[in-house]
Amino acid sequence: MATLHTKSAARAMMAPAVIALFVWMIVPLALTLWFSTLRYSFYGIDTPFVGFENYTYFLTDPRFLSAFQNTLILVLGVLFVTVVGGTLIALLLDQAFFGQSAVRLLVLAPFFVMPTVAALVWKNMMMNPVYGVISQVLAALGLPPVDWLNNYPLLSIIIIVAWQWLPFATLILLTSLQSLSEDQKEAAEMDGAGPLSIFFYITLPHMKRAITVVILIQTIFILSIYAEIFVTTGGGTSSSNLTFFIATLIQLDGDVGTASAGGIVAVILANIVSIFLVRLVGKNLEA
């Protein structure tokens, strides 16, 4: 944008998109804010103004705290598995081996499976305590079967979601690995660094930016996981995240007011998390 003229032209060009996005965001937000101050239920007739009452209900609901915890565990768990696992798989795929391109394509496959389908497949084919693949393997090893979804609901969901996001993390991290110049690794090798030192001193710092991108993007999506919970455990305090809990408020309790208050709380929490994230890792994105 060198001149005043190009600047104003650019503004005019961008305006429609910016206005559309703004309206798209502000209308639902305003409506939610408005609903959150009403006693608004599917079963009531009037919708009187009640101020902050819905917020009190929501925040003191015992299900809120567990949902909040579950959200954090889910996000951190999936991030941990995908970043560590993605790095390891990317390191493997970066080696030259026979059938490399076919394997790369296969690794990407889970990303193209719809969340509902993925969750169903995992629930019925993998984690079923009687005929699931995992139980079969455990049985073959002489170990007792595990009823994943009943005994470890949140862990099961973390596994499923991590499986879905692993390809994304792997792809981004692999791209970053491939952009690391061979010279730097060779220089480090000449300087006496072994494979582990090269990884920690050269490769990992080089991948910092890519890891940041993976963390930021995945956090946004994992905060709003819904289908996987719905299909596998159907919710409950042990596996509902905030998104699911708020949806429950409408579906089971028919309580639009409290659900709206929850939505606003979730927006605030998500913003706090993202401010933290951006502060924590965002500086990696600078030049």
Added chain:
Amino acid sequence: MSAITLRNVSKRFGDVVIIPGLDLDIRDGEFVVFVGPSGCGKSTLLRLIAGLEDVSGGAISIDGRDVTETPPARRGLAMVFQSYALYPHMSVGANIAFPLKMAGMDKAQIEKKVQGAAATLNLTDYLHRKPRELSGGQRQRVAIGRAIVREPNGFLFDEPLSNLDAALRVNMRLEISELHQQLKTTMIYVTHDQVEAMTMADKIVVLNRGRVEQVGSPLELYEHPDNLFVAGFIGSPKMNLVTGPFAERNGARTVGIRPEHLLIDRSGGELTGTAGVSEHLGSDTFIHIRLDDGQSLTARAPGEFRLNHGERVGLTPEAGRLHRFDEKGAAIR
């Protein structure tokens, strides 16, 4: 201190033979330059010596110790890459300290050595900067600093100056030569620029398609090229190569005459032709001349020399400065 010996070293990439089999002796403390056109295998040869590539055959030894199978870090050699290969996320200080840190040296000693190297290379004020905040010449010095702190037995340079601008290149050339005088360590220096080779080397190894064409001191190569390739490669402007009756009269298929050994005389000479473009450098004048049989020559006249385009001239080679080559391109002595 280290003498490096290559015995019948060869390198293939798949079916492509890059180095067919090569013997070379590098004496302790020598400054050896590998020179040759792009793609002739200079970098590959250097990387074989460094241990970054495995040999396809033959043996490499350093100070009599066979290092053919030894990993790069334990050959005691340091390398300066064409791209510098600095670690971008580390400060200059950390870059220079890295090899020492890998060697497990204690902090205080590392600090001392880094300060020492930085002082030698005028980098003291930049130790806290990141490589991207440095100029090309400074980056080059950091790469050299990283190589010298280890006090290696030998240095390997792969076209270290090719990314610098011309003025800086002359400077760094001197600095590297100066460094060699101070350290007296064996240095192997790869370049495609024969001027760098001539000015820096104790010994030049001229490579062509993975083969050694000639090994010798800069003056040996200049005065007694073994073959047409070396004759054409060493010297600037290039040696004139003349065929035809003039060559036959001198008992050769091809005769080489350096531009500085041609005497220009308007009244005639052993060769006659028409003057073309003259390049006036002030200190010298390069005159391009088309001989009557169509061959082109370049002659160098010291100082300012006026010759009009199209003027008739005669050329006479200085006595004893003719290089004669047979039909295979080998020198006739």
